[in-house]
Amino acid sequence: MTDTKQPDSKQDEAVDPNAPITGMDYFMKLEYHELICPVVREFADALMEKRLIGHKCPKCSLIYSPPRGYCPICTVQTTKADEIEMQTRGIVTNYTVVTPVQYYGQEETEPFAKVSLQLDGGGNLSLQDLPGVPVEQVRSGMRVEIVWAPDGERHVDDVTNRSWGSAEGAIRGWKPTGEPDADPSEYSDKVF
Numbered sequence: 280m281t282d283t284k285q286p287d288s289k290q291d292e293a294v295d296p297n298a299p300i301t302g303m304d305y306f307m308k309l310e311y312h313e314l315i316c317p318v319v320r321e322f323a324d325a326l327m328e329k330r331l332i333g334h335k336c337p338k339c340s341l342i343y344s345p346p347r348g349y350c351p352i353c354t355v356q357t358t359k360a361d362e363i364e365m366q367t368r369g370i371v372t373n374y375t376v377v378t379p380v381q382y383y384g385q386e387e388t389e390p391f392a393k394v395s396l397q398l399d400g401g402g403n404l405s406l407q408d409l410p411g412v413p414v415e416q417v418r419s420g421m422r423v424e425i426v427w428a429p430d431g432e433r434h435v436d437d438v439t440n441r442s443w444g445s446a447e448g449a450i451r452g453w454k455p456t457g458e459p460d461a462d463p464s465e466y467s468d469k470v471f
C-alpha cells in the first residue's frame with residue numbers, strides 16, 4: 280500500500296536546527312495616528328454639533344461631504360466660503376449587502392447593508408448604516424432621516440481623511456421615515 284499523505288503541515292516536516300531562518304509567524308498590531316486635514320476637522324466639529332456640512336463647488340455646484348477643499352472635476356479650490364449645511368433627510372440611492380466572513384477580528388456575524396444616500400437639497404453620503412432595518416427590506420428609493428448618537432456618547436474618533444462621510448461615532452445611522460418611496464427619476468442619475 281502506497282502512503283499518499285502529503286507533507287502539508289509544518290509538523291510533518293523534519294526540522295533542521297542548522298537551517299537558516301527564512302520567516303517567522305506572529306501576531307502584531309499597528310496603530311496609525313493620522314493628522315486630520317483642516318476641512319475634515321471642520322466636518323468633524325460640525326458633527327459634534329449635530330450638523331452635516333459640505334463644500335459646494337463654485338463652478339459645477341457639486342456638493343462634497345466631507346469637504347475636500349477642492350473639486351476634482353473642475354480642479355478649483357473650495358473654501359469656508361463654499362461651505363453649506365446639508366439636510367439630514369434623504370433617499371437611499373443604492374446599497375451593498377455585506378455578508379461577513381469570520382476572519383480574525385471580524386465582529387459582525389449577520390449580513391448588513393451599507394447604503395449611499397442622496398440628501399434632500401443636495402449632497403451625497405456613502406457607507407451609511409440603517410440599524411434595525413432587515414437587509415431584505417433595504418431598497419433604493421427608501422426615504423430616511425438621520426439618527427444622531429446621543430449627547431455624551433457622540434464622538435468623531437473614526438473620522439479620517441478617507442472616511443467618505445462614514446462617521447459611526449456621531450451618526451448611528453438612518454431610519455426610514457415611513458413616507459412613500461421616491462420615484463427613481465428623483466435619484467437615478469445620482470447613483471454612484
Ligand SMILES: [Zn+2]
Nearest residue numbers: 336339350353
Ligand atoms: Zn466642480
